Amino acid sequence: MLVVMKTDATPAEVEAVAQRIRELGYTPHVIPGATRTAIGITGNRGPEGRDALEVMPGVAEVIRVTAPYKLVSRETHPEATCFPVAATHVGHGFTVIAGPCSVENEKMLLETAEFLVRQGVKLLRGGAYKPRTSPYAFQGLGEEGLRLLAKARERTGIGIVTEVLDVENVDRVEEIADVLQIGTRNMQNYSLLRRVSRASKPVLLKRGMAATLEEWLMAAEYVVSGGNRNVILCERGVRTFADLTRNTLDLSAIPVVKQLSHLPILIDPSHGTGKAAYVPSMCLAALAAGADGLIVEVHPDPSHALSDGAQSLDFTTFRKIYAALQPIAAALGMTIQ
Ligand code: PEP
Ligand code: MN
DSSP states (O other), X not given: OEEEEOTTOOHHHHHHHHHHHHHTTOXXXXXXXXXXXXXXXXXXXXXXTHHHHHTSTTEEEEEOOXXXXXXXXXXXXXXXXXXXXXXXXXXXXXXXXEEOSBOOOHHHHHHHHHHHHHHTOOEEEOBSSOOOSSTTSOOOOTHHHHHHHHHHHHHHOOEEEEEOOSGGGHHHHHHHOSEEEEOGGGTTOHHHHHHHTTOSSOEEEEOOTTOOHHHHHHHHHXXXXXXXXXXXXXXXXXXXXXXXXXXXXXXXXXXXXXXXXOSOEEEOHHHHHSSGGGXXXXXXXXXXXXXXXXXXXXXXXXXXXXXXXXXXXXHHHHHHHHHHHHHHHHHTTOOBO
């Protein structure tokens, strides 16, 4: 932090601020200027104490000079984070996670898992616990859905990515999942973030639909600071005035997050656009823009899906887009995981 004093601040006021900084346990560095004095602060780990300094006589403003997130920042960890998940790695190459929005029944799940494995996909998505806008909509199969996901892995060897909706179901989900997904609505559910920070599995943290990049990185900081370093960020679209897509997929988040953080970032073009017809171009764009992968909704019969059918790809379209990713990945010197 940097305290900027008013132009008419007296030497006594400057000294009082410096003294207060010492009381906070930090070191003040008084920097006299032509028109005003500034006081640099070192030894602080965050913006704590900012409010106390802001109200002191003679203070014009207190400026934050370092990011409030530490452990997830590139500054503290310049190398990109990469970790193993099931039979693949995230953060190394381009990871494709695919599958239905919800686990609906055994037949559709196994059919999807088998299809994806034939394509070369190593991670299956599918919600057993679903956060639905309407309480009357399909809420997911719950424990039965988890059992089916475990069966899909047993049968095909595919890794499982599934959502944890609340603190109470983390234990059960953790038993079967390879990655715990935190949905957009829960990005700032701090008790859930704290719980998954103690989980033994990586966390896929979706961006809140109205969250700034900084709020999202702070949410990731909760997970990492609690002890779980294996966090995957996932941009899934934010709310704007767009009326012809479900959300606005913020692809510009990719280079920004890459600059600010060492964590891998995946793109969810399904929730980002809300329409299957727009998903393929966003898949290609995500790869070209430097994302670490995709999480895409795929369903054997989208017109009969119990959730998010309109944005789910059928097998034929998925096969085509998966093939179309290959030459772009090759041109970028990347492999599809
Ligand atoms: C999902 O992945 O099916 C889902 C509910 O995602 P989001 O939290 O991004 O809406
Ligand atoms: Mn969905």
